[in-house]
Amino acid sequence: MNFLSGWMPIALAAGITVPPLVLLYFLKLRRAPHTVSTTLLWKRAVEDLQVNAPFQRIRNNLLMWLQLLILLLAAVALGKPIFEGSRQTEDTLVLLIDHSASMGVEEKDGRTRLDIAKEQAEAIIDNLPSGGKAMVIGFSDRATVASAFETDRSVLKDRLDSIPQTDAATTLTEGIALAEAYMQNLVIAGDQAGTDITVESSATPARVVVLTDGNIEDAESLTIKRLPTDDMQIVSIGERDDNVAILSMEAKRNYEYPQMLEVFSLVRNFGPDTVKCDANLYINNKHVDVQTMELLPGYTQTPVNENSGEDKGESNNPPPASPVKNRIPPTGSTASVAFDPIEYEGGGVVEVRLTVHDAMTSDNAAWTIVQPPRHVTVLEIGEGNLFLDRVLPTLPIQVKKMTPDEYERADESELAEAGRLKFDLAIFDNHSTERLWPGSYIFFGGVPKVEGVSADRMVQGGVIFDWDESHPILRYVGIGKIMVHQWLNLQLPQQAEPLVEGEDAPIMALLSQDGMHFLISAFSLVAEDEITGQALLNSDWGFKPHFPVFLQNAIQFMTGSLSFKGVRNVRPGNPIEFAVPEGTDEISVRRPDGFVAKVQTASFTTVNYAGTRKVGVYTAKPAIEGREQYAVNLFNGVESSIAPSKVLRLAGTNVEAKASTEIVNKPFWPYLLLAILAVLLIEWAIYSKRVFV
Amino acid sequence: MVTPAISKTENLLDPEFIVRLERLEMVSKKIFRGSMRGERRSRRRGESAEFADHRNYVVGDDLRFLDWNVYARLERLFIKLFLEEVDLHVNIMVDVSKSMAWGKPEKGRYARQIAAALSYVGLANNDRVSLYSYANGLVGELAGLRGKRLLPKVLDHLQSVECDGISDFHTACKQFSLRHSQPGILIVLSDFFDKGGYEAGLRLLLGRKSDVYCIQVLSPDELEPQLSGELRLTDVEDDDVAEVSMSRALINRYKQNLAAYCRGLQDYCTRRGMTYAMTCSDVPFDQVVLNVLRRRGLFK
Numbered sequence: 003m004n005f006l007s008g009w010m011p012i013a014l015a016a017g018i019t020v021p022p023l024v025l026l027y028f029l030k031l032r033r034a035p036h037t038v039s040t041t042l043l044w045k046r047a048v049e050d051l052q053v054n055a056p057f058q059r060i061r062n063n064l065l066m067w068l069q070l071l072i073l074l075l076a077a078v079a080l081g082k083p084i085f086e087g088s089r090q091t092e093d094t095l096v097l098l099i100d101h102s103a104s105m106g107v108e109e110k111d112g113r114t115r116l117d118i119a120k121e122q123a124e125a126i127i128d129n130l131p132s133g134g135k136a137m138v139i140g141f142s143d144r145a146t147v148a149s150a151f152e153t154d155r156s157v158l159k160d161r162l163d164s165i166p167q168t169d170a171a172t173t174l175t176e177g178i179a180l181a182e183a184y185m186q187n188l189v190i191a192g193d194q195a196g197t198d199i200t201v202e203s204s205a206t207p208a209r210v211v212v213l214t215d216g217n218i219e220d221a222e223s224l225t226i227k228r229l230p231t232d233d234m235q236i237v238s239i240g241e242r243d244d245n246v247a248i249l250s251m252e253a254k255r256n257y258e259y260p261q262m263l264e265v266f267s268l269v270r271n272f273g274p275d276t277v278k279c280d281a282n283l284y285i286n287n288k289h290v291d292v293q294t295m296e297l298l299p300g301y302t303q304t305p306v307n308e309n310s311g312e313d314k315g316e317s318n319n320p321p322p323a324s325p326v327k328n329r330i331p332p333t334g335s336t337a338s339v340a341f342d343p344i345e346y347e348g349g350g351v352v353e354v355r356l357t358v359h360d361a362m363t364s365d366n367a368a369w370t371i372v373q374p375p376r377h378v379t380v381l382e383i384g385e386g387n388l389f390l391d392r393v394l395p396t397l398p399i400q401v402k403k404m405t406p407d408e409y410e411r412a413d414e415s416e417l418a419e420a421g422r423l424k425f426d427l428a429i430f431d432n433h434s435t436e437r438l439w440p441g442s443y444i445f446f447g448g449v450p451k452v453e454g455v456s457a458d459r460m461v462q463g464g465v466i467f468d469w470d471e472s473h474p475i476l477r478y479v480g481i482g483k484i485m486v487h488q489w490l491n492l493q494l495p496q497q498a499e500p501l502v503e504g505e506d507a508p509i510m511a512l513l514s515q516d517g518m519h520f521l522i523s524a525f526s527l528v529a530e531d532e533i534t535g536q537a538l539l540n541s542d543w544g545f546k547p548h549f550p551v552f553l554q555n556a557i558q559f560m561t562g563s564l565s566f567k568g569v570r571n572v573r574p575g576n577p578i579e580f581a582v583p584e585g586t587d588e589i590s591v592r593r594p595d596g597f598v599a600k601v602q603t604a605s606f607t608t609v610n611y612a613g614t615r616k617v618g619v620y621t622a623k624p625a626i627e628g629r630e631q632y633a634v635n636l637f638n639g640v641e642s643s644i645a646p647s648k649v650l651r652l653a654g655t656n657v658e659a660k661a662s663t664e665i666v667n668k669p670f671w672p673y674l675l676l677a678i679l680a681v682l683l684i685e686w687a688i689y690s691k692r693v694f695v
Numbered sequence: 696m697v698t699p700a701i702s703k704t705e706n707l708l709d710p711e712f713i714v715r716l717e718r719l720e721m722v723s724k725k726i727f728r729g730s731m732r733g734e735r736r737s738r739r740r741g742e743s744a745e746f747a748d749h750r751n752y753v754v755g756d757d758l759r760f761l762d763w764n765v766y767a768r769l770e771r772l773f774i775k776l777f778l779e780e781v782d783l784h785v786n787i788m789v790d791v792s793k794s795m796a797w798g799k800p801e802k803g804r805y806a807r808q809i810a811a812a813l814s815y816v817g818l819a820n821n822d823r824v825s826l827y828s829y830a831n832g833l834v835g836e837l838a839g840l841r842g843k844r845l846l847p848k849v850l851d852h853l854q855s856v857e858c859d860g861i862s863d864f865h866t867a868c869k870q871f872s873l874r875h876s877q878p879g880i881l882i883v884l885s886d887f888f889d890k891g892g893y894e895a896g897l898r899l900l901l902g903r904k905s906d907v908y909c910i911q912v913l914s915p916d917e918l919e920p921q922l923s924g925e926l927r928l929t930d931v932e933d934d935d936v937a938e939v940s941m942s943r944a945l946i947n948r949y950k951q952n953l954a955a956y957c958r959g960l961q962d963y964c965t966r967r968g969m970t971y972a973m974t975c976s977d978v979p980f981d982q983v984v985l986n987v988l989r990r991r992g993l994f995k
Contacts, residue, residue: 033925035926035929036922036926036927036928036929037797037930038797038929039797039802039888039914039931039932040886040931040932041930041937042888042930043952043956044928044937047939047949047951047952048937048939048945050952051948
C-alpha cells in the first residue's frame with residue numbers, strides 16, 4: 003500500500019487530533035463520588051502507579067482506545083492510501099481533452115462523452131503523485147489551454163470543468179503544438195532558466211494522455227516533435243455508434259421562376275442498423291414539407307484486426323477505427339432529399355430537420371438563409387463589348403450601361419448609397435479603376451486599383467494551365483477549350499482564390515478585400531488594337547455556348563444568389579463576416595443558444611465574429627438588409643461518424659486506444675471509512691451497554 | 696457525619712456467648728503488681744494463703760507474721776513470707792473515630808463487640824477493667840470496674856459512644872499514659888488508619904510496661920474493594936479527596952499497599968513484644984475472641 007499524499011498529511015492530522023483526545027481523557031471531570039474510610043492507601047497506590055506508568059489513567063480505557071483508532075484511521079485515510087504500489091513515476095502530465103462535436107454524443111447512461119472524458123481526466127489528476135503537475139488542453143478545430151502546468155488539483159479540476167462543448171471539427175495538431183510549446187517553456191523557466199539545455203536532456207518525461215472518441219481529422223498528418231510518443235496514452239471515450247447526419251443542404255430559387263424555392267439535402271446513416279426517418283422542411287419555423295427515407299447501415303460491426311489496418315479505408319465496410327471510413331459510404335446508406343419546389347417569395351431561414359433518435363443531435367438539423375427574389379441590378383462599364391451586350395440582356399437582370407469616362411465622372415450619389423455600391427454588381431470591361439465602394443465587381447481585362455493588386459505587363463500566347471472545375475462559377479464551363487490571345491500578368495494578394503491558372507500567374511481569381519468582392523479575369527473577349535484603336539477579338543470564348551453559362555454563374559455567385567461558400571454558410575468555429583451599415587459602432591450578434599454578443603465595429607465596413615462554436619442561425623443587428631443572418635452547419639462526415647476508434651493512426655504509427663484510463667492505483671480510503679463506521683458502532687454499543695468503562 | 700450510637704435493643708453480646716466467655720481467663724505474659732489484692736498470684740510477697748519463704752525479723756515487722764513454731768525450736772525470730780495475690784488491670788482502648796463507622800459490616804460495632812467480650816472476661820475474673828474510647832483524643836472513659844455485675848454498665852457505655860471525629864492515635868495514647876500508670880493488659884481495637892502514623896502512639900504505650908495487644912479491625916470493602924470507573928474518593932474523616940481511575944492495576948497496587956501497611960504494623964508490634972492480630976468485620980466476632988485471641992495467648 004502506498005500513499006499518494008505521502009506521510010506528511012497523516013502525521014499532521016494525527017499530531018493535531020490525537021494529543022487533544024488523550025488530554026481530554028486526562029482532564030475528564032466526570033468522576034463518581036465515593037466515600038472511603040481513608041484515602042491514605044489509595045493516594046499511595048496512585049502515586050506508585052504514576053511513578054511506574056505515567057499513562058496508567060488511560061490504560062484499559064477501551065472507549066479511548068477505540069476513539070484513538072478512529073482518529074488514526076481517519077488520519078491514514080487523509081494520506082490517500084492506494085492498493086498496488088506502482089506509484090506513477092511521471093510527475094508531468096499533459097491532458098488533451100477532445101471537445102469537438104462528436105464529444106457531445108449522449109451515451110447510454112445519459113452523460114455526454116465530454117462528461118465522461120472530464121470524469122476520467124479527474125481520476126487521472128487524482129492519481130498524480132504529490133507535487134506532480136499537469137496541463138489541460140481542450141482541442142476541437144483549434145486548441146485552447148484550459149490550464150497551464152499546475153500542481154493544485156482543485157484548480158486543475160475547475161479548469162477542466164470549464165472546457166465547453168462545441169460543434170466544431172476535431173484536429174489535434176494545434177493541441178500537440180501547444181503542449182510542446184508549454185513543455186519547452188517549462189524547462190526554460192525551470193531550474194535551468196536561461197540555459198540552453200534541450201528538452202530531451204533535462205525535462206522530466208511528460209505523459210501525454212489524449213481523451214477522445216478518435217474521430218480526428220488530421221491524425222495521420224500529425225507531427226510530434228518533442229513529446230514522448232512511445233507512452234502516449236489514447237483513451238477512447240464512448241460506445242454508441244448510431245447516428246444519422248445531414249451532410250449538406252442547399253436552398254435556391256429557380257432561375258426562371260424566382261418565386262419557386264428548391265431545397266436539397268444529403269443525409270447519411272453512420273450507424274450499424276437500418277434507419278427509417280423523416281426529413282422535415284421548415285421555413286421560418288413553419289413546417290412545409292416532409293420526406294421519408296430508409297437508410298441502410300453505414301457500416302457493419304466487424305472485429306478490429308490490427309494486421310489489416312493498412313487497407314481498412316479501402317474496404318466497403320470499414321471498421322470504425324479507420325479515420326477515412328466515411329469517404330466511400332456503403333450503398334444505400336446515403337439519401338439525397340429533394341423537397342418539392344415551394345412557392346415562397348419571402349426571405350428567412352430554411353431548416354431541414356431529421357426526426358430520428360440517434361446519439362448525436364447537432365447534425366440532425368441544417369439551416370440556410372434565403373433572400374426574397376428580386377431583379378439583380380448590374381452596372382456595365384465599358385466601351386462596348388459585343389458578347390456582353392448580347393448575353394446580358396438575355397439574363398433576368400436589369401442592366402445599366404456606362405462608359406469608363408462616364409463612370410469616373412459620375413456623381414457619387416449615382417453610384418453609391420449608404421457607403422456601398424448602389425448596384426448588386428458592376429462589370430468592368432477593359433477598365434481599371436480605383437473608384438470602388440464595398441460591393442461586388444467583375445473585371446474583364448482590367449484590375450481594381452486596390453492594395454496588392456496590379457497588372458504590370460501583357461502575356462501573349464500563354465497556356466491555360468489549370469482551372470477549378472468544381473467551383474460554382476466554372477461549373478459546366480469548358481475553359482480548356484477556349485483560346486485567348488493575350489492577358490494581363492496579374493499580381494494578387496495571398497488571400498486571392500485562383501480559378502484559372504496560367505504559367506506564372508492566375509488568369510482568373512476571386513478576391514475579397516475591405517468589404518469588396520472581385521472576380522478578376524485577366525483578359526477581355528475584345529481588345530483594343532494598339533495602333534488602330536479598333537476593337538479586336540481577343541478570345542473565341544464568346545462564340546462558345548458555355549460563355550453565357552459562365553456569365554450566369556458568375557452573376558449568380560457574385561450577387562449571392564447561390565450559396566457563397568465561406569460567407570453565408572459557415573462551419574462551426576469559423577468566423578462570420580458581417581457587413582456593417584455605415585455609422586454603426588457596435589453590432590449585437592444573437593447566437594443559437596440565445597446569448598447576445600456585442601461586437602465593436604471600430605469603423606470597419608465588415609466585422610468578423612468568431613464565436614461560432616455551436617450550429618444554428620446567427621443574427622446580427624443592425625445589419626445590411628439581406629445580410630443579417632448566417633447559418634452555421636456541421637456538414638462534417640468525420641465528426642458525424644461517431645463510432646469511437648479503437649486504433650488511431652497518429653503521426654504514422656498505430657496507437658491502440660484504451661477503453662478507459664488505466665488506473666493502477668485503487669483507492670483504499672473508502673475501506674478505511676467503512677472501518678471507521680464499524681468502530682464507531684462498536685464504541686456506541688460499548689458506551690450504551692457499559693461493558694467496560 | 697455523626698454516627699448514631701448503637702441502639703439499646705441491639706445487644707453487643709448475646710447470653711449464650713456470655714456463658715462461653717465465663718470459661719475464659721485472661722493471662723498476662725508479665726506478672727503485674729496490682730494496687731489491690733486480687734485473685735492473681737504475684738511475685739510480690741504479701742498476704743495470701745500460699746507460703747513463700749522465711750526471713751529474719753527486723754524491728755518494725757508485723758508481729759502477726761512471726762513464725763512461732765520456728766521460734767520454739769530455734770529461739771530465733773523469723774517472719775513468714777507469703778506470695779501476695781493481686782488483681783490484673785485490663786485496659787481496653789476502642790477507636791471510635793469516624794472511619795470506624797465505615798464498612799459493611801460496620802467496623803465500629805464489631806470493635807465494640809470484641810471490647811464488650813473482653814471486658815466481660817476481665818470482669819468475670821475479678822480483674823480491674825478500664826474502657827477507653829478515643830478519636831482525636833480520649834473521648835470516653837469507664838475506669839476501674841470489677842465484678843461481672845458491672846457488665847450492663849460496660850455495655851451501656853459502649854453503646855452510648857458515637858463514632859465521630861478524626862483519628863489521632865498519638866494524642867489518645869499520650870492522654871492514656873498520663874492517666875493510667877498501672878501496668879496490665881492493654882488491648883487496642885482500631886483500624887490503625889491514622890494519617891499521623893501509629894508508631895509514636897504505640898511507643899508511648901510500651902513505656903507503661905503493659906502487655907499490649909493490637910487488634911486491627913478492617914472491613915471487607917477495605918480488603919477487597921469493589922470499585923470501578925472514574926472515582927472521586929473522599930476520606931470519611933477529613934474529607935480529603937483522591938481522584939482515581941479504577942483499573943485492575945490500581946486495585947492490585949492498593950491491595951499490595953494495604954498488605955504492606957498491615958505487615959508494617961505487625962512487624963512493629965512483634966519487634967517490641969506486642970501482640971498483633973488482624974480481623975475482618977465479616978468474620979464472626981466470637982470466633983475472633985474464642986479462637987484468634989486464644990491462640991495469641993490472651994486467654995487460657
